[in-house]
Amino acid sequence: NEQNGHMLQIFVRRRFLDDIAYASAPYGDVDSTRHPISKWLGGDAATHYGQARVVANPTTFLSDKCVRMYSAHSDPEFHANRGQFQLELIKLLRPLLGEGKTRERVATTLYGGVLPAWWKDDAS
Incomplete structure (x- = not known):
């Protein structure tokens, strides 16, 4: 099949966001102009640019009260x-x-x- 795209959505409760994610410059350095990321995302600043990193902390990712993840694939058979x-x-x-x-x-x-x-x- 020629359809080969994956999507992973990660939803994080706002109160845990700064514990597991940070605004980053290319190659992962912290972007201090957008730190903490919760303040930047919750403010009036443009959010159509920049990168972020998510640290998969097991204690947070094991709880669906903190993080929810959903995945999809462009190939319906693969997804099914x-x-x-x-x-x-x-x-x-x-x-x-x-x-x-x-x-x-x-x-x-x-x-x-x-x-x-x-x-x-x-x-x-």
Whole structure:
């Protein structure tokens, strides 16, 4: 198929924005004229230019109360089969990710020793 485009949308709750994103110059240096990024995006300044970087902090990205991500593909067949692809990928990665207790121990460490109330092991 000749349709080969991917799109990833990342939605971040405003109160977490400055924790995981920053306005950047080319090659990733902080653009101090637009820092913090929440002030720049929330103000009256033009937002049609510039770059930003998102740092995929696991403690933020694991919670749908902080970040939501959506993806799409220009090929309808690829997009329709994405769920099956994810299941197959999980099956391949499961031996590398360890057992449920291992994942829980890692998550507990990420969250400073206490699992959040919403935590559940998706593999169970």
